[in-house]
Amino acid sequence: MWPDDFADRYRKAGHWTGQTFDDLLRTAAEKFGDRIAVVDGERRISYRSLRERALRLAAGLHELGVRRDDRVVVQLPNVAEYFDVIFALFRLGALPVFALPAHRSAEIGYFCSHTSATAFITTGVHDGFDHRTLASVAGSARVIVAGDPGGHTALADLYSDGDLPPGPGPSDLGFLQLSGGSTGLPKLIPRTHDDYLYSVRESAEICGLTPDSSYLVVLPVAHNFAMSSPGVLGVFHAGGTVVLSTTSDPATVFPLIQRERVTIAALVPPLALLWLDAAERLSPDLSSLEVLQVGGAKLLDSVAARVGPVLGCKLQQVFGMAEGLVNYTRLDDGDDIVLHTQGRPISPDDEVLIVDDSDVPVPDGTVGHLLTRGPYTIRGYWNAEAHNRTAFTADGFYRTGDLVRRVDGGYLIVEGRAKDQINRGGEKIAAEEVEDHLLTHPAVHDAAVVALPDDYLGERTCAFIVVKDGATAPRLPQIRAHLRDRGLAAFKIPDKLRVVERFPVTGVGKTSRRELRTFLRDLATTPAEPGASAEPGASAEPGTPAEPGNPAAPGTPAEPGTPAASGTSKGTD
Numbered sequence: 184m185w186p187d188d189f190a191d192r193y194r195k196a197g198h199w200t201g202q203t204f205d206d207l208l209r210t211a212a213e214k215f216g217d218r219i220a221v222v223d224g225e226r227r228i229s230y231r232s233l234r235e236r237a238l239r240l241a242a243g244l245h246e247l248g249v250r251r252d253d254r255v256v257v258q259l260p261n262v263a264e265y266f267d268v269i270f271a272l273f274r275l276g277a278l279p280v281f282a283l284p285a286h287r288s289a290e291i292g293y294f295c296s297h298t299s300a301t302a303f304i305t306t307g308v309h310d311g312f313d314h315r316t317l318a319s320v321a322g323s324a325r326v327i328v329a330g331d332p333g334g335h336t337a338l339a340d341l342y343s344d345g346d347l348p349p350g351p352g353p354s355d356l357g358f359l360q361l362s363g364g365s366t367g368l369p370k371l372i373p374r375t376h377d378d379y380l381y382s383v384r385e386s387a388e389i390c391g392l393t394p395d396s397s398y399l400v401v402l403p404v405a406h407n408f409a410m411s412s413p414g415v416l417g418v419f420h421a422g423g424t425v426v427l428s429t430t431s432d433p434a435t436v437f438p439l440i441q442r443e444r445v446t447i448a449a450l451v452p453p454l455a456l457l458w459l460d461a462a463e464r465l466s467p468d469l470s471s472l473e474v475l476q477v478g479g480a481k482l483l484d485s486v487a488a489r490v491g492p493v494l495g496c497k498l499q500q501v502f503g504m505a506e507g508l509v510n511y512t513r514l515d516d517g518d519d520i521v522l523h524t525q526g527r528p529i530s531p532d533d534e535v536l537i538v539d540d541s542d543v544p545v546p547d548g549t550v551g552h553l554l555t556r557g558p559y560t561i562r563g564y565w566n567a568e569a570h571n572r573t574a575f576t577a578d579g580f581y582r583t584g585d586l587v588r589r590v591d592g593g594y595l596i597v598e599g600r601a602k603d604q605i606n607r608g609g610e611k612i613a614a615e616e617v618e619d620h621l622l623t624h625p626a627v628h629d630a631a632v633v634a635l636p637d638d639y640l641g642e643r644t645c646a647f648i649v650v651k652d653g654a655t656a657p658r659l660p661q662i663r664a665h666l667r668d669r670g671l672a673a674f675k676i677p678d679k680l681r682v683v684e685r686f687p688v689t690g691v692g693k694t695s696r697r698e699l700r701t702f703l704r705d706l707a708t709t710p711a712e713p714g715a716s717a718e719p720g721a722s723a724e725p726g727t728p729a730e731p732g733n734p735a736a737p738g739t740p741a742e743p744g745t746p747a748a749s750g751t752s753k754g755t756d
């Protein structure tokens with residue numbers, strides 16, 4: 184939480200207004216009553232009805248025993264019930280934990296146990312997967328299903344006319360959002376009503392939302408981008424309409440844009456590319472579309488340049504993070520900014536520091552680590568004291584792990600990343616989390632997961648493994664099946680596999696895993712020497728491209744049979 188002097192400042196500046204999520208919906212219902220808040224297929228839900236549904240569900244959840252501060256893991260696709268659920272929980276002061284539909288038993292089990300969740304609210308079969316099977320990892324959490332309950336509690340049965348207890352206050356936590364993370368276990372991000380709604384209201388303003396706005400959601404609705412930048416909450420603040428889609432496929436989405444006269448949509452870069460290619464082929468009527476937001480991963484300049492000409496709308500680049508800071512290019516910015524930068528911060532009180540490896544600020548125009556502090560950036564992850572000591576500076580700046588450059592006007596250009604994360608088209612993967620799962624394979628002695636450049640996704644994942652003495656090297660399909668069986672979300676499962684005899688170590692016998700990953704990435708992206716193939720599942724000799732003793736590489740390989748250096752080896756034998 185923010186120190187008192189900062190909290191006072193943010194209140195005095197008018198950023199924190201004392202609004203809660205429930206206030207947002209109540210005000211919207213009063214102001215916009217019969218206007219359509221949500222379109223889900225053939226269903227059209229007014230603001231008045233949305234508020235009523237949320238309050239009735241809040242009463243039912245309360246009767247079921249859901250209380251203020253309880254954690255409730257919410258895993259729903261882009262369906263209208265999502266809004267009933269989150270506003271019901273907001274009203275009670277119970278904290279939604281925003282899982283993604285792609286999460287499987289590994290993630291859901293962890294969220295339920297780590298947060299001691301009271302309930303797990305999910306769906307039936309979605310995208311070919313039966314989410315009710317996740318009930319087995321929900322522990323003591325009550326399983327509630329939107330759809331056919333299959334023996335669990337049906338969400339539809341919970342709407343009730345019962346009484347409601349007093350709700351939470353604006354400085355209370357509203358929910359726990361997920362971080363893409365860079366460590367073994369996902370981190371949870373505690374956001375308050377006051378801080379989050381400040382970013383939402385400002386975002387709605389920056390993105391020009393009005394009651395006539397129609398916002399298309401194809402990204403997972405619980406993702407921070409789709410929720411708050413300006414996202415569905417920004418639309419509700421402005422009195423516009425949220426149009427939900429469970430697919431991002433242009434063949435379905437383009438007619439939906441036309442039918443609902445969608446004015447603004449948010450995409451990650453691979454989807455933007457898909458839409459551009461499809462629009463060139465199909466020549467759809469996208470005349471209602473005014474703004475296409477693209478964020479979550481770096482957008483190539485060449486793709487950015489096609490948005491205006493091909494889709495006939497403005498591009499807005501969005502560089503944000505669930506921990507807080509969000510940057511936008513502004514709607515009246517010129518092409519030089521919109522096509523080549525990732526925007527500037529929302530707030531005059533967003534503090535942005537760009538520093539070298541010793542935390543010393545670098546001159547403008549120079550690439551450095553982005554640190555930030557401000558009225559909607561967290562001061563710490565939820566229940567993660569040890570991690571917080573390194574993820575934040577002593578004076579409360581969040582170390583984003585992004586490498587950026589600041590140019591005229593305070594605009595930022597994302598140049599890379601220093602965190603141990605793969606950004607697979609906007610889906611973030613913590614290298615260590617996947618490595619920990621790889622190490623459970625009986626034939627794997629050690630593992631390192633790295634990002635490989637990819638024309639479509641920006642990055643894909645490659646797992647390097649060292650096989651245990653005497654074991655047969657697994658092939659990619661076996662590794663993938665192993666990780667799927669462990670219940671890891673599909674987007675975290677490596678795209679490629681390289682088997683190496685051993686990991687290299689430095690002259691002093693120590694290798695940081697980050698150096699190791701950099702080395703392996705270089706190995707994988709350097710054209711292979713004769714005999715060393717870069718194909719999935721192929722073997723490659725460690726150290727092939729490195730000159731012996733080359734100081735730029737982590738160093739020479741360890742002696743055959745020597746486990747990788749101490750601090751590197753995570754093998755279990």
Ligand code: AMP
Nearest residue numbers: 362363478479480481501502503504505
């Ligand atoms: P998370 O902290 O999981 O919410 O993920 C936020 C991260 O996504 C940022 O720290 C960046 O690494 C990345 N990111 C988001 N938007 C962009 C963008 N427009 N360009 C490049 N990277 C981005």
Ligand code: DBH
Nearest residue numbers: 407408478479503504505
């Ligand atoms: O990637 C993100 O997490 C992100 C991107 C754009 C985000 O959280 C946001 C906008 O708010």
